[in-house]
Amino acid sequence: TKSSDFYTERIDGSVSSKARMTAIDRFQESDSAGVFLVSLKAGGVGINLTAADYVIHLDPWWNPAIESQATDRVHRLGQKNKVIVYKLITEGTIEEKIQDLQESKRQLLSEIIDIDSAADKTLNFEEIKQLLV
Numbered sequence: 001t002k003s004s005d006f007y008t009e010r011i012d013g014s015v016s017s018k019a020r021m022t023a024i025d026r027f028q029e030s031d032s033a034g035v036f037l038v039s040l041k042a043g044g045v046g047i048n049l050t051a052a053d054y055v056i057h058l059d060p061w062w063n064p065a066i067e068s069q070a071t072d073r074v075h076r077l078g079q080k081n082k083v084i085v086y087k088l089i090t091e092g093t094i095e096e097k098i099q100d101l102q103e104s105k106r107q108l109l110s111e112i113i114d115i116d117s118a119a120d121k122t123l124n125f126e127e128i129k130q131l132l133v
Contacts, residue, residue, distance in 0.1 A: 007034035012042050027051060040070055050079040057087040060095050064102040104130075 007030050009023040020042075027036050028051045036049060040061050052074040061067055067087075074083050089099050108127055 005033075007032040008037070009034065010037040011047070012037075012039040015042065024049070038070070038073075040066055047073045048076040048078075049074045050076050050081075053081045053083060055083060055085045057085075060087065060089065060098045060102065062098055062101060064106055067102075 007027075009027045011020050011023060015023070023036075024047060027034055027049065030051070034051075036052065038047065040059070055071050055074055057067055057070070071083075071085050087099075089095050104127070
């Protein structure tokens with residue numbers, strides 16, 4: 001879609017594989033300022049957006065690895081731009097609770113897996129139980 005201000009593309013579950021690749025190519029080759037809206041579920045495979053400068057997460061996913069993977073779509077071979085990542089969370093929403101859950105998961109993984117500070121590792125069964133139940 002063309003606008004007088006910026007160029008936009010969109011991929012969600014309703015976009016066919018062919019239309020998806022066409023949208024990616026148009027975005028990558030456009031000289032205009034652009035916005036590419038990609039749903040996390042629809043954007044999981046085969047997207048490289050090295051023409052992007054910004055990543056803005058509007059709807060967090062419970063699994064932080066999925067969001068990281070989405071951000072990584074612009075950090076690919078051929079990326080020459082400095083990429084800025086924003087995460088917009090509205091206070092008092094389920095998204096804020098998801099953000100808190102993600103942070104707890106990151107901290108727990110760091111405590112279990114990070115080998116750089118293995119001597120400082122603690123494993124709290126109650127924290128693990130809380131995340132799983």
